Amino acid sequence: MDQAELTTEKVLTRDIPWETYMATKLISGTSLQLLRRYEKRSESYCAQLLDDDGPAYVRVFVSILRDITKEETVEYVLALIDEMLTANPKRARLFHDPSLANEDIYEPFLSFSSGHSSMQLGEKYRETSHSFSFYVGLLWKGNWFIQEKSCKILALIICARPKSQGILPNGESSKKKFTTIDDVLKGLVEWLCAQLKKPSHPNRGVPTAVSCLATLLREPLVRSSFVKADGVKLLAPLISPASTQQSIQLLYETCLCIWLLSYFEPAVEYLATTRTLPRLIEVVKTSTKEKVVRVVVLTLKNLLPKGTFGAQMVDLGLPQIVQILKAQAWSDEDLLDALNQLEEGLKDNIKKMSSFDKYKQEVLLGHLDWSPMHRDPVFWRENIKNFEENDFQIVRVLLTILDTSTDPRALAVACYDLSQFIQYHPAGRGILSDLKAKDRVMKLMNHENPEVTKNALLCIQRLFLGAKYASFLQA
Template structure:
């Protein structure tokens, strides 16, 4: 599998582009800086020569461009005026985009990372775009791998941007990350412990897009920092898709961030074909690279039904998308085969995302399968018990787990001894008082009552 070629650092945002155009024509008092000794006379002369050549649209030799690039970086390091720094970074970015930037040297990295610390959103975002473009361009990608480019520092800045109230800042930050994740090492760093908060914030942006859709119908409070919903969804899922090319990440991505459930929700409501296309591409990677880890979650999120609905109910213009939907549905069916209700229950439990599916409320289901819960050293019961202390478990999952343990004791009176031995009884009793969710407290209470009832009967 290969990631298709895209521009080294691509940002397409109307506000960002319009602001860049304004920066280009804003007058900067270079002569005043020279008189004040902030820049040298040679710096001023070289700067004006290049500006005149650019105004005349004259081509400069590669050596001249490299020399001018060095001048721009030096001036960026010397000056502190935001207006001057914005102008210099626009010029640097133009050179990087032209492919004549000369890589991502230590001085360029040092200067651009300092710009990330300035209290100016445009300056920081422009610097981050330059860093990613310089890393990704020509042979500098290999250099960055060898030198250990500070991706974690870059992602820390992008995380702060994604928390912004300004929609344009969020959008540009996501696009910069989208470009950065072309590099394999960037994916590994983003999924690592040091950048965990950045990745979580990326998912938060995705969740906010869904909340924005609910706002349109007046069923949810206003959210912050979300641009045009389809475009933002496409950009964020594109980032997840790039991450999913790494097999270890594909195996852990959903477990950590619940991406299958949220992308299934997005696919069902998406209007734009490109959003559906990138979601399907993400699912395909997750299935092909880490099926055992992701099939249970796909079944819980009803991905097969979603694929069937999209394939039959939508008239997509993209023939490749129609083909991909069919192929993915067939591949997923091969992994699931003919599943019994018990198999579906096991998959749901394995995903850690228990929900109130019909089996949980069915007395017949528990009568039929209660003995199977004790197979393989009571594996199912132990999984339910472990879920009660899982930090990432949802309130619904906790409530359902308490309910299922209650049913286990109801139809297997001796099961109360096992619950006490493995610590499940104590965990359920703790949830009666510590959980903030009424449903969890209620199901925990019923479970404890069932345990006590069986103790009295015995």
């Protein structure tokens, strides 16, 4: 059977020859008794066994995963653990029971191997930043069923650990070198990023990784590792309007990841360099799924006061979108509160923004329109010196818009603004001549849109007027 088609239910129908494993001393007689008492039993019966002797079963499961390599058996034990945790996720705490202090519970899933070459370990193992160290364990070397279950189980175990554990090894009292939670988190993040880049399963690789991240990004160390692994940019393309149930769930969990990252400053700085914000706004504008709208609104509320996000939100029309959302019938009171807070925050942001801040954001985003400031003489007189910032960055961006934009409105406004720059800046003509503006504007003289042609002509007239005036003075 294709491993990708395996399910927990199908795997649990297998008959595993535990007696053979006991005869070869791969499991103990006690382990055999526990397994035979547990497997193929009703959920209520297994629940009682776990309530009475849960840590003992965890010890058996972990030891089998560590000592037995036969794929069918590994799949079976992972299915047992998956069934146990799916029925009650709180059972993940059993892995951290004090009686297991000397058990390396993470080792079977993800650990380090040192002193081997990558050729010896095989292509499925990934070299880490440590010299001659590699991630090994079921998460990296197993088939998809094994990887998927290991990922899910690891995430639950990690999140259930006592917070006092920090990054200390499980079982620190032992002389044996244990797998630390620090190593596990870093290795798991690396695997998750690998899935987002090149998924092991074409349909389930990415959703599995995102779902796991939505759980793990509550951990500060995971946020830090994820940003360092350049993972933020891998999430942005997944933020797009969704229609099917599966795609809506993926969208929701992706946005949940972004929301968790919005509490982490280095991640926010990274988000500012991607197209995450316009994607979030497009989703909140078109989505009808309440949980998706809620998590996006909460994310936008977090990002609003940071960097230039507020100005970008205004430019992207978020105040109007919030008004439309508020008029809809939402059942979630938290969503209504978040919309009200976002609305107030946007109003405060608009009040704080100077006219030049608004203009600058408009230009940098390339969303030029005939807003009042373009034709306001007072705006140009008061702000013309601001155009000198960053080596005339705004002027250069306006010229870039002439080269790259296909929007007639943006082209027309850019031509008009360049003509205004010539008129109001003492050295405007010379600066634009040095930046080779004439040829770029001339190309638009024959544009099919009359608004573009009209404003390109105005810009050229002012450029030539300067040249003629200079010639007149020289004569």
